[in-house]
Amino acid sequence: MALPILLTKGLIILVIFGISLLIATYSTYAERKVAAFLQDRIGPNRAGPWGLLQPIADAGKLFFKEDFIPSQASKWLFILGPSLAMFTALMSSAVIPFGDSIRFAWDNVNYDVKVQGIEINIGVLYIFGVVSLGVYGVMVGGWASNNKFSLLGAIRAASQNISYEIALGLSIITILMMTGSLSVRHIVDQQATFFEWNVFTQPLGFIVFLTCSFAECNRTPFDLPECETELIGGYHTEYSSMKLGLYLFSEYINMFVSSAFISALYFGGFHYPFMNEVNGALENSMGAVTGHNLATAIGFIVFFGKILFFIFFFMWVRWTLPRFRYDQLMNLGWKIFIPLSILNVVVTGAGLLYDFKYSSWLIVVVMVVMAVMSQAKAPKQQVVPQRTV
């Protein structure tokens, strides 16, 4: 590989790494702020202006806490757990295309470097592989703690992630069928026009994928592995200091990566409406190289806007919905999402035979009609107040 490409790639990787760490750091702050605002409170506002230094204060506090390892715990696995969680969380953002490409000339050679960690033709598979490795962090940590609550949390995490990974994979298959490629960049490039964003062609797949990614990130309403009311802290009951910090931090990185993945797969990645017109105008007025790079920068910002919206959405849902019961969780995963996504695959496939992309809407329409009919047929609320005073 030529040196300039190597340098730019290295720079891009460093920038993406730094940004994802920064976003994960400030997600902790945003989580508390959003929670506060949704509950008519103000949230942290003492550390720095608007409480902006709060994450640093939190991290400092975690670093200075006692780093405790239970005497009966398996020491190496206990340390391996959070490291594994953090490692897999950071790895998965490598294949996500954050922008189009950077063009520049060096020694009279024109380079065109993609704004992405690495472009591989099995990007989606790679993400799935890394995400399914992520559960080992939780599993190993919970098991090594030698604590019943931790083990219960770890087992819950494992079975939940395995159950929802199936529906997650099945809901994506429709996109793969339409794109004919496993490369995330190809999938993004296919959504160049606004109405071909996969959220419009695959509304059902989007809902299933979104819900499953909540479950994969262990976020409310599916945060059963760490539900405080039943399991104290779940898999991280025995963890303290920065090991606990790494677990919590990896959760936020996972949230960031799945937001990025959702935006890339369903919301057109770095595309936005009228992008071609804007790009054309920029390249005409500022030259092919500068204009293109500027257009890439705009796409990069748009993509991060989408990511931030989904991070906000994760938090919004967290402070809206109560936690599911474990049997409800399993029922939802196995009895609803998996059959639904298989049906979605069949219907989409049938539509694709006739070159019709929007056939997934058929299921949505049928479901809405059935819901409305059942609502109409249902007996009206016969419940009356016992007595009016």
Place this chain on the structure above:
Amino acid sequence: MQLTNRAKQVSNKEMTLAEKMYLPAVVGGLAITIKHFFRKKPTIQYPEVKKYLGPIYRGHHVLKRDEQGRERCTACGLCAVACPAEAISMVAAERKKGEEALYREEKYAAVYEINMLRCIFCGLCEEACPKQAVYLRHDRMVPVFLERDEVIYGKDRLVESLDDRYIRKNSEVATTPTEPSLTRSTT
């Protein structure tokens, strides 16, 4: 008999398909929470902003003087008896000749101490006092203390100073109430 008429009768009837899909309810819930997101927050930034707590707030104790600047307290000890936390103690003394401008009655409190760690700011001393001598002022709080020897407040910090007379907000209540019926009427 219902107190509020807001109680809802629950039923465990079969859910309709729309309800089983969760999504309408989820969207409804999201709409409710986002409404709260943009609502004005009722928080008061406490140390910077202080709210007026009304004329009946029970704060810092004050030993009143009368219109002529004489201490009203006669060291009868009824406040100490009434105090549920046993925070008040005093030593009585007889008024000497020539001290008539200082003390209103022939007996006065030479020492009057309130232990602010014990005090629960219930205001029973104020109610018990037959001379309208002790009040809990509504406009001042007992400051935070950091040392143990700051805890017991003596007469130096309790007796009202003449250039800083305590007046309850309500103009109808006299500055130094004389009638017993006026002591609690601050509405």
